[in-house]
Amino acid sequence: MAKKIIKPASADASGQGPRIALVTGANRGLGFEIARQLARRGLKVLLASRTLTKGRAAAKLLAVEGLEVEPVRLDVTDPDQIKTLARDLRARPGGLDVLVNNAGVLLDPRDGRFLDSRQATYERTLATNVLGPLMLCQAMLPLMIERGYGRIVNLSSGLGQLDEMGSGTPAYRISKTALNALTRIVASDTRGTGVLVNSVCPGWVRTEMGGTEAPRTVAQGADTAVWLATLPGDGPSGGFFRDRKQIPW
Template identity: 45%
Template sequence: MNTSSKVALVTGATRGIGRETVRQLAENGVHTLLAGRNREKAVEAALELQAQGLPVEAIALDVTDAASIAAAAQEIERRYGRLDILVNNAGVMLDEIGKSVSEQSLDTWRRTFDTNVFGLVAVTQAFLPLLHRAPSARIVNVSSLLGSLALHAQPGSPIYDFKVPAYNVSKSAVNAWTVQLAYELRDSRIKVNTIHPGYVKTDMNGGEGEIEIADGARTGVRLALIGEDGPQGGYFYMDQVLPW
């Protein structure tokens, strides 16, 4: 590969918004690593994008497995020596529809947080040394409008009656982590932001949604490619700043 090009890693990228994020970054000339828990699925997805002439490679990475994260970080360090873009996209929604907030099992909460919060933090911690080696690195945390505490507490808001508690609270935690990390990185060359991709037609919501997957990836790609004058520690949907 051309070592002067940017190197990006997108987690949870074998399908949906993650895979489309890989596509759009690669279309912008970024050498993009398509990460998935299942190496075979990651390779299959990467080969399809390579067949379109895009600079994409597969990498195995399970965000809930410390050994898998460490192996991926070591592989990227060995091959590229740095990481320019990290898109923390991997996520799950495990709440049992029909159960109230207080009825969701503790196991549901734990498994949701293992992927959506602890996995995201673990991946970020593992790759921060490589991000610091890049000239101007970017971290994009894929959250959701459902993580907005302000809107959940506001009667009549678009999400006021949409209580999927474990998922929602995990995304609130992602937003809070982003703010804390942005403070740590405020004087560095790394910018970190969190995004709402939109109500996208994906497998996670059974194909329901208001926008196509291509549109759902655009906010994350935009934040991944911002310049030095771009935001730090923000919460966005397209060009709109969202309420925490």
């Protein structure tokens, strides 16, 4: 039986209502779990999915748990959709406080090697995993800077660490290294504005992307992203984290 819906509680001390969070690719996997955990903490969550029917179905699942989230359509590779969403958010009272760039693809064949890799795989992977978050940061940052508060979390991966860079899934690896560069650049450009920007590696998590052999649950994988999305004002910016601890680039 459906539980009574709990509307987002006031999550900021200023009395201006709950913090508003946008989570991309939130219809399943880690994005869905991040949306759930943020809603549980009292944030108003915009659950973004590229297919609105999937987002609505995901929102209904959370409603059964008593969590109210708002499904929004967003294909992160579509600049027009990003601009329209930013315009809509600007027209609302709360703007946007938190952006979780979660949507991602892993299109390389399993154990795919560099010499066998194809240009189209790089183009599609970089469009979703790098250009999407980049365009979203550009569109949403002004809303955050104006209000002196923002948290941006980029879902990266240990496969993007230069420190441990090796072969296999080259398009995915390169995309996550580039995403980490975006984190550093945006963190640097927003220093002193109240916006904190960080990358997270969720570990190897049981989702459609991670597969059934992955050791971590989505709840374990989402924990550090949720922590970064709700950091206090004196929290870190420009870092790369796993299990709430900084890791090398």
